[in-house]
Amino acid sequence: MCKHIFNAQVSIRAPCCKQWFDCAECHAETQDHMLKKTTEMAFMCKKCKKAFRKDMSNYEESDEFCPHCDNHYVIDAKTPQAVIGVEGEDARVDARMLKDDRVQQDPTRSIFSRDFSDRVG
Numbered sequence: 001m002c003k004h005i006f007n008a009q010v011s012i013r014a015p016c017c018k019q020w021f022d023c024a025e026c027h028a029e030t031q032d033h034m035l036k037k038t039t040e041m042a043f044m045c046k047k048c049k050k051a052f053r054k055d056m057s058n059y060e061e062s063d064e065f066c067p068h069c070d071n072h073y074v075i076d077a078k079t080p081q082a083v084i085g086v087e088g089e090d091a092r093v094d095a096r097m098l099k100d101d102r103v104q105q106d107p108t109r110s111i112f113s114r115d116f117s118d119r120v121g
Helices: 024-030
Strands: 010-013 040-045 051-055
Touching: none
Parallel strands: none
Antiparallel strands: 010 040, 040 051
């Protein structure tokens, strides 16, 4: 699972070390050498789990699909974005559990302060 690209559809086989990686950044983090550039790339589709090769020198629009399952693997990458926020539910949407401290509670209004002796059987 790639932490750089959330919606990676294929894994690439690095031609330098013959290992599979989800992206070039994953290769750079785990290996001590640079990713070797080549015109023929080996991919593995994450949908059908089958490997295939593509010649990158004459790459066409029809090459954006897995030849086995027609999975469209060339899509816009969703990368992690830095977000500052508060965890939990939004109080503006569901404020049932919030207590308004501005309203004074009536201490005489309690179920324990009433006399129910005439109602007890």
